[in-house]
């Protein structure tokens with residue numbers, strides 16, 4: 076079967092790899108000059124089934140209101156963008172009801188676990204290197220109440236349990252000695268031993284190379300300008316490199332999937348949620364380096380060691396498709412990092428820090444869109460929100476199995492667009 080994939084981010088590349096392995100003819104198009112140069116470029120680097128909870132937790136409306144009022148809020152809304160946000164935002168709040176949340180959390184956990192197995196398999200089979208580590212994730216808390224709340228949310232996911240250990244202050248420092256200077260501020264932590272970490276961009280580069288060797292054609296610097304729909308099918312796609320035809324088309328264009336789908340009257344409930352990261356080169360940085368990924372519940376940041384670099388990620392902004400780097404917002408990430416790792420931060424050279432921003436393709440229920448839709452030969456693999464790295468390999472495998480007539484490792488129904496009908 077001939078398949079055109081739109082987008083060479085985590086989702087497009089993973090799909091291409093598994094489709095090629097199943098003997099399909101695959102063409103991937105991307106407007107950029109190489110894979111993973113948009114949201115998959117410098118994300119938090121965490122492969123975390125432990126963080127599979129959709130962001131719309133029960134009570135999120137009050138939490139957003141409270142956070143919006145704070146100077147250094149992790150959440151920001153550009154009020155000039157409210158018009159495009161209303162429908163998605165209302166649904167986002169609706170899906171925070173306990174029964175939806177539990178259901179959606181479980182869907183993500185199942186997919187995250189399956190996905191991690193696929194990542195391990197790719198790593199073992201291909202021997203690809205992407206600064207990966209498998210030491211788990213540590214989540215730290217500054218108050219007992221926040222810790223109790225986090226545990227309660229994890230219990231909601233039962234029976235799809237996530238393995239974790241409850242840590243007191245001493246145990247947190249024993250696990251991550253680089254936090255010792257701030258030990259007095261910590262109430263405890265949760266350690267998730269099954270999580271992994273790694274550089275998504277490097278993973279995509281390596282997997283795209285392997286896919287090319289397996290026969291996939293990558294058309295870079297190629298923008299999709301229109302999908303030509305005839306009745307219930309896509310007839311062809313128009314690109315800046317000419318028209319392309321295929322038996323099937325896979326839409327994996329991240330936050331832009333919504334716009335592209337809109338042009339053929341297909342509504343995808345995705346909104347771009349902007350985030351920031353800093354990448355710090357630690358080669359010449361004196362001081363104790365962190366040894367494992369840490370999520371700070373209070374500051375809403377994640378700090379992940381990636382080989383000889385550290386990745387600091389956070390922030391959630393509803394600002395449409397604006398991808399400019401606001402130095403005040405990236406400066407806040409640095410400020411929080413300095414608060415958390417004061418010893419390490421005191422030796423940092425400013426030119427060792429690389430700021431970045433990306434748009435998380437967020438569905439209104441926090442679960443990705445994977446599988447068929449009302450257009451017969453269009454397959455969706457998009458809307459993975461804050462979990463695109465965690466869920467990519469599994470999503471790619473599921474799509475490839477579905478298309479190739481193999482029995483998918485998970486039932487795809489819970490991830491279908493039709494759940495919104």
Ligand SMILES: Cc1cc2nc3c(=O)[nH]c(=O)nc-3n(C[C@H](O)[C@H](O)[C@H](O)COP(=O)(O)OP(=O)(O)OC[C@H]3O[C@@H](n4cnc5c(N)ncnc54)[C@H](O)[C@@H]3O)c2cc1C
Pocket residue numbers: 081082083084085086087104105106107110111112113114115116117118119120121122123297298299300327328329330331335348349350351352388389432433434435436456457458459460461462463464465466
């Ligand atoms: C700050 C931040 C931190 C994050 N941290 C984590 C984390 O720790 N763990 C985790 O699991 N996830 C994380 N994520 C989420 C994850 O990065 C995303 O879910 C994932 O990268 C989305 O991948 P994608 O392939 O769907 O989209 P993208 O990577 O954006 O890929 C889409 C591709 O489509 C192409 N494209 C778009 N429109 C067109 C067009 N018209 N023509 C041709 N090509 C087009 C783009 O060029 C792009 O390459 C984070 C995200 C952010 C922003």
